[in-house]
Amino acid sequence: MNKMKQMDDAIYDIIVTMTDAEKREFAELFTPTLSSLLPAGFSLSNKQTFFMIMRQQPKYTPMREFIMLLGDRHGVDVSFIADRPIIPKEGLYGGSGNSGKSYMLSALGLTTADTYGLDVRVFTAEKQAKSFSGGVGKQIYQWIEPLIKSRIIKNDEEKAILTFPSGGTIHFCGLDNERAWEKYKGGNIAEMIFDEVTGIHPESYRKQIAGWCRKSPRAFQIGYTANASAATNPHGKHVAFYRERFVDGGGKDTFYLKALPKDNPFIDYESYKRDLEISGDPVFAAQMLEGRWDIMxxxxxxxxxxxxxxxxxxxxxxxxxxxxxxxxxxxxxxxxAGVKMRYHEGIYYIMDVDVFKEAPNENDKRMRLNAQIDGRTCEIVTELQPAAAGKYLEEHFNKKLFNGFTHKSIGVPNDKAVRARPLSVACANGLVCIWSSCRNKYEFLEQLVAFPNGTDDDMVDACTLVFNAIQEQVANYTGST
Structure with a gap:
């Protein structure tokens, strides 16, 4: 049995012995500033308690001593808390709806800022960042509203930063696209929290994880190991990336704790279950009730x-x-969306997938940059637009945007399923491959399988366009490829 498994078992051994009163006492150690505001009857589920213990720091005295006290009280070995290995850098909690995910992330953020006096960043959708909406923002605000009104906790509304008496801060940040991370470079950030992480672009997530500064003087002084905690339901635009990162194996720097609605002591589980079961969407019901990552x-x-x-x-x-x-x-x-494809000896290779949402000028810059990277031997294909609009775009593409490169616009059927049929046949016959280093690989494959019933189809449309263009050339080509 490996050391992490032994530690997991030891944590559960102590949790199952804890009474509700002890769980509340443990929760009160999260945030001294807020302990008096906890509602009557407040407690934690076993999995919520596990996640909080798992994310605690070896050198933090109050929680560590409380766990050791419980060990003595109940006769359970809790030596893991004293000499445990470095906690995994990234943790994902959740996997279904109403499992107490936002509650846990909020508690972690408040613990880090209020108790440790360190700086926290909460990443969420841009609109939610400054309005205390969304799961974590709403939960935190519900807890601390009286302290904001009494000015015990300072609220900088313009910058979306909360400052606690300890000197610690919580900064709410919007992270909607692959470039959003550039706004939040550097900083002595001890805890990163990602709310509904499957809505956060993988590139921004990777850059935040790789680029943060983890050696603040205060953190070093108290022996705090910086880490990231995320939560999500098992669906969303980027679900494939996070499933691969956390659920399907992960690594030594990640761990995943599956939480279900029945783990949340604060909801009417039977009513919630009944409503989902009669919703008429069995896939969504399985995702939200059972935490199923393997269906879509x-x-x-x-x-x-x-x-x-x-x-x-x-x-x-x-x-x-x-x-x-x-x-x-x-x-x-x-x-x-732009898909680069190569045909060689009967096989179609998907080499690169770029997808973004930018203003028109930035759109053009991004597409031209791709053309420059692809090189002049890579022909650019766009959809032929009707009438005057098509004539204008052709002129824009050929004389400005793709000037110096080979560009062609082709007509396509209105029915997207008809367009995709040739690609579907090729895939079914094993004639299409994707490069292991292809950008947005997981998101593309997820969108492909859901087509044409999925929410988005931009990458699939680009792929069918380029596939049909290549297939037409191959049919009329007599040389070697």
Whole structure:
């Protein structure tokens, strides 16, 4: 049995002996400033208690001593708290709806800021960051509102920063796209919290995790190991990336604790279960009730695993990038997506997938940058637009945006399923592969399997466009590829 498994078992041994009163006493140690505000009857579920213990620091005295006291009181070995290994850098709690995820993340953030006197960043959607909406923001505000009104806790509304008597802070940050991380570089951040993490772009998540400063003087003084905690339901735009990172194995720096609605002592589970079961959406019900990461709304064109992953791409072949271009950047508008594909000896290789939502000028810059990286041997394909609009776009593409590169606009059927049928047939026959280092690989494959029933289809549209363009050239080509 490895050391982490032994520690997990030891934590559960102490949890199952704890009374509700002891769990409340343990919770009161989270935040001295707020302990008097905890409602009557407040307690923790076993899994909530486990997650809090798992994220505690070896050198923090009050919680460590309380756990040791419980060990003596109940005759349980709690030596793990004294000489435990470094806590995993990243933890994910949740996997279903109403399992107390936001509650746990809020408690962790408050503990770090109020008790340790350290700095916390809470990452969420941009609109939620400054309005105390969303799961974590709403929960924290409910707890601390009296202390904000009495000015015990300072609230900088413009910067969305809470400052506690200990000197610790909680900074609410919007992290909606792959470039959002650039706004939050550096800083002595001890705890990063990601609320509904499957809505956060993987690139911004990776950059935040890789780039934070973990050696603040205060953290070093008290022996605090910086870490990141996330929570989510098992669906969302980027669910495939986080499932791979945490649920399907993870690594020594990550751990996943599955929590279910029945683990949350604060909801009417039977009523919640009944409402989901009669909702008419069995996939959503299974995700929210059972924490199922392995199911999704399925389309009828592409099966899971229909595109195999390869470590290498042939150096030569017919190479094109197809673009599905969004008209606006409104919240409910589509994304712009570009798929680069190469055909070589009967196989179609997906080499790169770029997807983004930018203002028109930034859109153009991003597409031209891709063209420059792809090189002049990679033809650019866009959808032919009708009438005057099409003529204007052709001129814009050829004389400005893609000037110096080979560009072609092609007509496509209005029915997206009809467009995708040739690609579907090729995938079913094992003729399509994807490079293991392809950007947005997981998100693309997730979107492909859900097509045409999924919420988004931008990457699939770009892929079918470039596939059809290459297939047409192959059909008329007599040379070697």
């Amino acid at each position: 709304p399925a389309g009828d064109l592409f099966k899971p695993g229909c595109i195999r992953e390869v470590a290498d791409i042939p150096a030569n072949g017919i190479t094109k990038r197809g673009w599905d271009i969004a008209a606006t950047t409104k919240k409910k508008s589509n994304y712009t």
